[in-house]
Amino acid sequence: MAMTDLIHADLHERYGTKAYSSLTMHRLGLWLFIISDAFFFTALISSRYFVSGTDRPDALIQELGLALTAVLLLSSLSAYRSEVAASHGDTEGAKRWIMITIIAGFVFLGGVVFEWYEAFHDFPPGSGFGTTFFTLTGIHTTHVISGIILLAFVYRRAAKGEYGPGHYWGVEGAAKYWHFVDLAWVFIYPTLYLVGESVEMGAHG
Amino acid sequence: MTALKPLGRAILFALIGFLIGAGLSAALVEAAGRDEMKEPIIAGGYMFALIGWLFGVGVWGSWVREWFGATVKPFHIEGWGRYLGFSTDHKVIGVQYGVTTIVIFLLAGALALLMRIELADANSTLLSRTDYNTVMGLHGIMMIAVAVAALMGGFANYVMPLMIGADDVAFPRLNALSFWIVPPVAVLLILTPLFGGMDTGWTGYPPLSSQGPTGNLLFLMAFTTFGLSSILGGLNFLATIITMRAPGMTWSRIPIFVWAVFAASLISLTATQFVAYALLMVIFERVFGMHFFDGTIGGDAILFEHVFWFYSHPAVYVMILPAFGIELEILSHFARKPVFAYKWVVRAFFSIVGLSFVVWAHHLFTSGMSSELHGPFMVLTELISIPTGVVFLAAVGTIWRGRLWLKTPMLFAMGVIANFLIGGLTGLYVADVVTDLNFQDTYFVVAHFHYTIVGGEIFALMGAIYYWYPKITGRMYSERLGRIHFIGMMVLYNVTFIPMFIVGAQGMNRRVADYPAEFENLNMFITVSSLLLGLAFIPFVYNMVNSWIRGRKAGDNPWGARTLEWQTTSPPPEENFETQPVVVEDPYGYGDPDAKHFEFPSGSGHVAEPAGGDD
Amino acid sequence: MTTDSHANETQRTRNKRGLIVLIALAVLTVVEFFVAIWFEGVLQLTLLGVSAVLKALLIAHYFMHWRQVLDHIPDIAAGDADVVED
Numbered sequence: 052m053a054m055t056d057l058i059h060a061d062l063h064e065r066y067g068t069k070a071y072s073s074l075t076m077h078r079l080g081l082w083l084f085i086i087s088d089a090f091f092f093t094a095l096i097s098s099r100y101f102v103s104g105t106d107r108p109d110a111l112i113q114e115l116g117l118a119l120t121a122v123l124l125l126s127s128l129s130a131y132r133s134e135v136a137a138s139h140g141d142t143e144g145a146k147r148w149i150m151i152t153i154i155a156g157f158v159f160l161g162g163v164v165f166e167w168y169e170a171f172h173d174f175p176p177g178s179g180f181g182t183t184f185f186t187l188t189g190i191h192t193t194h195v196i197s198g199i200i201l202l203a204f205v206y207r208r209a210a211k212g213e214y215g216p217g218h219y220w221g222v223e224g225a226a227k228y229w230h231f232v233d234l235a236w237v238f239i240y241p242t243l244y245l246v247g248e249s250v251e252m253g254a255h256g
Numbered sequence: 257m258t259a260l261k262p263l264g265r266a267i268l269f270a271l272i273g274f275l276i277g278a279g280l281s282a283a284l285v286e287a288a289g290r291d292e293m294k295e296p297i298i299a300g301g302y303m304f305a306l307i308g309w310l311f312g313v314g315v316w317g318s319w320v321r322e323w324f325g326a327t328v329k330p331f332h333i334e335g336w337g338r339y340l341g342f343s344t345d346h347k348v349i350g351v352q353y354g355v356t357t358i359v360i361f362l363l364a365g366a367l368a369l370l371m372r373i374e375l376a377d378a379n380s381t382l383l384s385r386t387d388y389n390t391v392m393g394l395h396g397i398m399m400i401a402v403a404v405a406a407l408m409g410g411f412a413n414y415v416m417p418l419m420i421g422a423d424d425v426a427f428p429r430l431n432a433l434s435f436w437i438v439p440p441v442a443v444l445l446i447l448t449p450l451f452g453g454m455d456t457g458w459t460g461y462p463p464l465s466s467q468g469p470t471g472n473l474l475f476l477m478a479f480t481t482f483g484l485s486s487i488l489g490g491l492n493f494l495a496t497i498i499t500m501r502a503p504g505m506t507w508s509r510i511p512i513f514v515w516a517v518f519a520a521s522l523i524s525l526t527a528t529q530f531v532a533y534a535l536l537m538v539i540f541e542r543v544f545g546m547h548f549f550d551g552t553i554g555g556d557a558i559l560f561e562h563v564f565w566f567y568s569h570p571a572v573y574v575m576i577l578p579a580f581g582i583e584l585e586i587l588s589h590f591a592r593k594p595v596f597a598y599k600w601v602v603r604a605f606f607s608i609v610g611l612s613f614v615v616w617a618h619h620l621f622t623s624g625m626s627s628e629l630h631g632p633f634m635v636l637t638e639l640i641s642i643p644t645g646v647v648f649l650a651a652v653g654t655i656w657r658g659r660l661w662l663k664t665p666m667l668f669a670m671g672v673i674a675n676f677l678i679g680g681l682t683g684l685y686v687a688d689v690v691t692d693l694n695f696q697d698t699y700f701v702v703a704h705f706h707y708t709i710v711g712g713e714i715f716a717l718m719g720a721i722y723y724w725y726p727k728i729t730g731r732m733y734s735e736r737l738g739r740i741h742f743i744g745m746m747v748l749y750n751v752t753f754i755p756m757f758i759v760g761a762q763g764m765n766r767r768v769a770d771y772p773a774e775f776e777n778l779n780m781f782i783t784v785s786s787l788l789l790g791l792a793f794i795p796f797v798y799n800m801v802n803s804w805i806r807g808r809k810a811g812d813n814p815w816g817a818r819t820l821e822w823q824t825t826s827p828p829p830e831e832n833f834e835t836q837p838v839v840v841e842d843p844y845g846y847g848d849p850d851a852k853h854f855e856f857p858s859g860s861g862h863v864a865e866p867a868g869g870d871d
Numbered sequence: 872m873t874t875d876s877h878a879n880e881t882q883r884t885r886n887k888r889g890l891i892v893l894i895a896l897a898v899l900t901v902v903e904f905f906v907a908i909w910f911e912g913v914l915q916l917t918l919l920g921v922s923a924v925l926k927a928l929l930i931a932h933y934f935m936h937w938r939q940v941l942d943h944i945p946d947i948a949a950g951d952a953d954v955v956e957d
């Protein structure tokens with residue numbers, strides 16, 4: 052494997068093209084996925100303005116929205132630190148920060164469950180704002196859940212000592228995905244909680 | 257027997273998955289006190305069934321096991337059995353896609369003939385109106401799926417890695433996954449008539465699609481699933497073309513078909529997310545009782561059309577770009593001349609990709625969209641004719657004063673030039689607001705898009721099949737049957753579809769089972785010629801099957817072509833090339849005896865027959 | 872491009888950079904919160920949009936290292952001017 056790779060890289064050099072490493076390939080693949088998914092979120096977010104304009108119901112719990120955002124931002128720091136730790140061969144650190152990220156993910160999920168519980172009364176899925184609210188948070192939450200699952204697998208492999216400096220793609224990939232989930236929320240949060248004016252909306256408004 | 261094991265396991269897991277999913281959803285529905293809702297149960301069951309199917313067919317054994325720290329058991333079977341499992345060889349996957357899409361193509365073609373028989377006279381005779389709509393919708397969506405997947409899933413998969421001198425695609429397991437997502441799509445579509453059918457046609461516009469029978473739900477889920485497959489395929493091809501080109505294969509040396517796949521993949525990767533969302537919105541309306549399209553609570557049915565066409569217009573370029581690539585490839589090899597204006601063609605491809613994202617609303621001229629948008633979208637749409645015209649001129653320039661070798665693939669490629677000219681020119685009439693207000697929803701539109709998709713893409717698909725058949729099967733098809741197929745298809749195709757422009761211009765609506773009696777004569781004519789057109793496919797199917805079994809050995813490079821896929825055995829070994837080829841020049845140096853596209857530097861490589869220097 | 876461009880920095884400097892980015896994100900979030908209260912209409916929408924894009928850029932640049940991939944785009948666009956690397 053290593054030998055043929057060497058020959059291959061050598062051929063590339065002689066014939067004037069670039070040999071890509073498998074790490075580059077994985078990174079590119081993940082970025083393509085992220086670009087694709089970003090298109091989905093674009094459609095999602097623009098439909099909110101199309102379906103329910105810019106107004107938001109006064110029943111939204113502003114403190115909760117802010118708290119959810121804070122949790123997700125904090126978790127992106129912990130994801131960042133796990134990647135840094137892994138790249139320096141600090142397995143213990145990587146494990147710790149992955150675990151913290153997972154916990155933050157669960158706290159976020161708890162917040163969403165509470166929020167949904169309240170929202171069911173104030174603006175149910177069948178109402179104008181409720182339609183977009185539940186769609187946006189619902190699809191974002193599936194991303195959070197898949198991110199948690201990904202991190203859990205990576206944690207397990209880190210615990211078995213499979214990562215070290217120069218080979219920690221698992222940690223890097225999971226962290227990148229987690230950052231993307233955070234990035235999507237950066238747009239979803241103002242779209243749902245901040246834009247427009249708070250108005251009174253009935254359960255069917 | 258072992259060959260059937262993966263499929264059997266997949267079906268078993270799918271059934272178990274369905275029961276689990278349906279059970280969970282039923283419990284949820286009951287907990288919510290909404291016992292009357294059946295569709296959440298079907299949707300939940302389907303989601304789990306899909307996962308079960310994929311796990312059973314091999315995602316578990318050759319992939320997910322790894323995440324649990326267990327060793328994977330890659331699928332490996334020799335012989336025919338390898339087509340029935342989770343093979344990660346791009347050549348196997350290409351054949352799987354190819355055969356599947358051709359079977360679906362023939363089925364959907366049969367549905368079209370059924371519609372034509374119904375349309376032979378002005379009243380509903382054979383089919384009830386609802387049945388007619390279901391048949392029409394299924395024909396539409398199956399053909400769209402074929403058009404999206406046959407060239408990209410089938411030929412791009414098989415040929416593109418060979419053309420760039422790679423040993424596989426960038427993510428082989430993902431590639432297998434994108435294929436195995438497709439069979440559940442077919443199952444859902446086949447089940448649709450049993451659940452009340454669907455009235456919407458392949459575009460699935462709400463509110464009809466969110467209120468009609470459960471058949472609509474199956475259609476929506478099938479289309480969404482298919483989109484997923486298309487996205488993953490596009491991702492894989494982009495990563496492959498960027499990172500896996502052979503040494504020396506610089507960007508200006510890659511074959512034009514590879515550029516076309518690159519451009520089309522950009523669209524699959526991004527725009528497809530929009531159709532997924534459009535369909536999901538309708539699914540959410542049906543399953544969760546949401547309201548996106550209800551004007552009384554702030555929603556708007558036009559939202560669907562915007563999101564839907566934001567994908568579905570670019571999607572027509574997912575169909576036609578690879579077709580352009582194949583057309584130019586074949587024209588160049590059989591005219592023994594370089595692709596004319598290669599760099600301009602590449603630029604044109606990317607202009608088409610860019611423009612295709614800003615023209616979607618030409619499908620909404622009559623939908624009640626704000627009329628300030630009409631002008632801009634008309635102009636933007638007509639702008640696309642410029643890069644499309646560049647590709648057309650490049651095709652003509654490539655064969656201009658060449659010595660044409662009129663083998664079957666070449667005949668089909670030249671058919672593409674002629675047919676697409678008609679398709680493209682009539683596009684202008686429907687892109688122009690004033691004329692479209694009359695033509696929208698008439699047979700004129702039907703004729704237009706059949707000229708682009710059938711006359712353009714399907715003709716290119718047929719050309720591709722004949723061109724690469726010797727490479728894929730190692731055997732030569734019968735040239736005589738091939739020519740009979742071409743002549744029959746070319747003549748009868750035009751005879752069938754030209755009259756549709758006329759009835760359309762006279763005002764006959766599309767998507768109807770009965771129509772004013774004044775159109776009866778022309779429709780009878782169309783029906784008869786369409787049935788004959790169906791017969792033209794008999795020599796094709798016979799030729800394909802028969803030659804695969806007892807055709808004569810084709811040799812490595814029967815066309816004397818220069819691109820890399822011909823510089824290995826037919827069919828190629830699993831690793832594609834015994835030694836790594838390196839590229840020294842572009843592949844189109846026909847006419848120059850010293851030109852060479854590639855070399856095998858280590859010396860020992862497989863030496864094919866001399867490539868292309870024979871002119 | 873296979874190695875992280877920050878690999879030769881100490882873990883400490885990189886951790887510190889992460890913290891600074893987080894603080895910037897937090898500040899922008901608080902600003903957004905009050906923008907929503909103090910402004911309305913198009914101005915509000917614009918300010919919120921600008922802030923969200925800034926936050927996204929911070930995340931994409933410092934946390935997701937998009938340069939790792941963006942740096943490849945010029946040589947893809949450069950046609951045959953490919954260069955040899957690692």
Ligand code: HEM
Binds near residue numbers: 619637641688713
């Ligand atoms: C010269 C370029 C083209 C132009 C200007 C053009 C324009 C249009 C317009 C304006 C419509 C809407 C007509 C209506 O509903 O009233 C339309 C429909 C359609 N076009 Fe094209 N088109 C072009 C090329 C293509 C190509 C290359 C394809 C496919 C390979 C294609 C496939 C379709 C399809 C499938 C429809 C009908 C969709 C439906 O309502 O079911 N077109 N075209």
Ligand SMILES: [Cu+2]
Binds near residue numbers: 568569572615
């Ligand atoms: Cu269009």
